[in-house]
Amino acid sequence: MAHLRLRTAGMLLLLSTVARAQSTCPATSVPFARVASSIQHALVTIGVPDTEQVRTRLDSVRSRLSDDFAYSYNTIGRGSQGTVAKRDQNWKMLRDAMPGRDGVFQRVLNRLFQSTVQAAIDSAGIRDSLAPVDAMMCIARDVRLFEGTEKLRRFEKKFGPGSVKLNGLEVLLNYGAQFVAWPPLFGVNADFSPRPWEIVAAYRTTYLTVEKTGSTDTKRRPQAVSVAEFGLRHYNFGKDWGVEDAGWLSRALKPGSFSLGVLVGAEANGALKYPWSGTARVGPYLAWGGFKVGYLTGHDKRLIVSREVMVIPYLF
């Protein structure tokens, strides 16, 4: 319990430095104790027979929380910092105590929200006494809204206009990958949020290298190199990554995605070459945002560079 008190104290200390997100809730903080007592009072007043069972369940929930635990909108404000929210213990405690997540607490709420109980509450004229519950539900809904808009932001990052378009083969492979349960890389998570990976299987004819074109040529000239790329692309879901209207340096250092994998290159350089013609060259590649670099091994080792671009949309 001491460590919970410490975490709560830490949360309170941070309140003064946290930027408040906007809220239309009637209260930005409501202690669990007030929520529990208002539920208990309402059910006793209307005379439901199982109030003792409700009290036992509420005590069970209370024992898992810190003494002064409160549903607090300020914790949502801190949670809005993207990946920080995952590691924030206070945010996690808030989430886990939310309606719909704590099974024991939900049974209490189920009882409260049964239509017969709600009708009795209205008949008794004690609707206002449940204001702490209303305040908690409002904050809970703000948390749900935050999570929902975050999920949609991630879907947009992976599938929206700024994402890499897929060719027909990639569409088929990624469609099939939805059925792959393990490793859990593709499709969606159990909470329907997107997983960050997708399969890359593309033909690219826009890589460049430098090469002397003739035996008497003293200068190296740029040459196209055609390759097949096979790998995985990872979308960076952090809020600071892949921001379209950020500066060029920020976009370069924190792109919306990266990919890595294997290249198969044609025996000879040149555009529009079949990668497996002759003795194919193989090597790794890395794409950091729109910039790509690869290294072909074999009889003609060389470094190749490119940008993420489709010459013919949805094809290559």
Added chain:
Amino acid sequence: MAFKPQSQAWPGHDAVLLVHGIGEDPTAPRSEANEALRSALGDRADSFAIYELRYDGINDWFAEKTQLAGLVPQLLGFLKGKFGGDHLGDTVAAFAGDVIWPVLSLSARAALREAFIVQLNKMIQDGPHAATQRISIVCHSMGCFHTYEAIHAACGDMSNLIGPQAGVRLQNVIFMASPVQLIKSAVKELGVVIPKRTTLALSRSLSKPVADLNGVEEPYVLGKFVSITGALDPVGGHLFRQKLDWAYMAVPGQDSLIDDQHETNITSREELIATLSASLQTRERPNITLQNPHDWVAYIDRHQTDLRTWLT
């Protein structure tokens, strides 16, 4: 463009969420369906908060990234066979395939479902009080599929906070030209091709949504659960006045209305005589227009009295 749920102050205790079909997302602040609904509500319109679920942008993400709609020959083959295999049937099948391809993508389904849940949460948040406010949903075409999935998700997953486990009930749900059964049949036919099809509510027997509150089954929809379609609307399960059982949504306990539609705006011999006579007098072209049996505004206009009765 990032999805942003609509938010507004409620003038009273009533709100309606309009869920449009694919391609019906307007650029104007209010859609034609919104205006038609306000007209139906008449002098009560000002007491309603009317929201619109704008999800075409999300559809566009997936359509433009994957072109998945073009990779469904099996889907099209199934639909063509069902719709008769002739040119009209092929055209109808292509249209139907265009609207139902999102079921093939887990991510598309998840994103669209999430947008619905976020919008409904925002509506509840905007309203005066979850226990006393009245929310109705009026949906059309593919919007009916998203609605059906969302209202079942509301009852099945309490962490969404939009169902009876969070003290929320809906007043009415009105489906117009619903392809729910059409999609259900396609999902069943395609079988394993549909990823995680058991997570689709329509993979189970069609039903009104109910929530389990400690062993007590509570309905999510307190008022009307209505399915309206037209005798000429293939998306709603009719092909030239013939009901297609494999495509017509029949949820046990629903109120079913089938509109008597006509190919043109002329619905009787008398109307034709009057139209031609007027044309002779004014020396203008006779006003004979083709009717779109799937048009949402037309559905709303035909049911103005019903909507006003149900929603108020």
